[in-house]
Amino acid sequence: NNEGKFICVGLDTDIKKIPQKIKSSPDSIFKFNKEIIERTVDSAAAYKINFAFYEKYGPEGYELLKRTIDIIPDDLITIGDAKRGDIGNTSTMYADSIFNFFSCDATTINPYMGEDSVKPFLEFKDRIIFILALTSNPGANNFEKVKLENGNYLYQEVISKIKEWNSFNNCGVVFGATQIEELKNNLTLINNLPVLLPGVGAQGGSLEEVVQCFKQANRINFLINISRGIIYKSSGDDFGAMAAEELNTLNTKVKKEMKM
């Protein structure tokens, strides 16, 4: 992590939620993202871009996605939040899309289909592959938290496999900020894998509790993603300034908890 920055700004840009003034332009999502990025670039640790919000517009959406990624400065991590995963030859294509076409520095992937679905991503040794372990949503109870015959929960089995797959030292873990007890209890298992934490804010996770977990474990390799809580802080024309102010407030909170 660079200079005590732990907050990742999630660019989950929804045309329904952006200010009326810029909404008129067909290019409004890009304009919105550009202002958010320009205003937050000195205070953000990373940007996470949720592919779904762009794919719904088809080719035009992919154009906006590409242009947004292109204006994020190179020294900031760009996480392509795409949650892909398929058989080997198909995952190779997905990795090609995310890492070569879109030039993301990191991505999120879904481990359900196992090792050969993950491996093509790991071939990109200079990127970070955040693999879903325990997610922030209620549905995490259905399968991720199901107990296995060996006594582990499925998400723990996934974390153990991620450690096996980490020979290029480019794996990370997605762990929901809403799962605070599980986070505490699994930091030893997670060991030195970087952790991407969605779920603070709109989904109910507590920033302070997450930071305390890492602080107490004496660990700094984590990123807390906040999307709606930052980018829609204001629904007026001051959305950029308010996003920047909110990010600074969040950074101050993190630093206080970390006693930095």
Place this chain on the structure above:
Amino acid sequence: NNEGKFICVGLDTDIKKIPQKIKSSPDSIFKFNKEIIERTVDSAAAYKINFAFYEKYGPEGYELLKRTIDIIPDDLITIGDAKRGDIGNTSTMYADSIFNFFSCDATTINPYMGEDSVKPFLEFKDRIIFILALTSNPGANNFEKVKLENGNYLYQEVISKIKEWNSFNNCGVVFGATQIEELKNNLTLINNLPVLLPGVGAQGGSLEEVVQCFKQANRINFLINISRGIIYKSSGDDFGAMAAEELNTLNTKVKKEMKM
């Protein structure tokens, strides 16, 4: 199923594998797909389009994907093979992309994140949502085939949940054709859910064995996907004719096994 057709043609179109003659054009993937579709349209039960093969070209790839879907006649099922899945508000966007923008009749989704990641797809009551249960690839052993405390395998737990989620009668199951013993043993559990079976051909699954399974269970609601085995049957300019011939051969084999 319509008129004893069970073969789904997989449009996993890879520019490296299409004939030299049409490869020169930037539009070559669309031209290739168009000829395959025109030649096979009377004999195919469905077309499955693998999003990964198009996404790697960014906006241009999405344009090709859209144009390909648009030329598939309305009476044939178009399966958008995208294997998406995310928290509720994001899955809503993915469903919007696949069902509204790309107008697919069906899709494949990944169940790892559980109920709220699946539900937005199920809202599309007139589509078919094929949910990954047991996939055809070696990595299926890592998690899908892991044994749970309750004695089930994870993929069986997924199938049970799919049945709970099927209140609009629009759920289906993805089951690898390479998993023939498991298929036999789980047809009762799968019950009347339609089954999409990838893995015949390049991945090693046997067409005859799969068909025998369904025949013996007196079931016809299945689709066998074959991609490489049909579309790359010939690497020459006769690829369209050869694809049609191969599809007809496969249809004859299926009818023989089904004694239709």
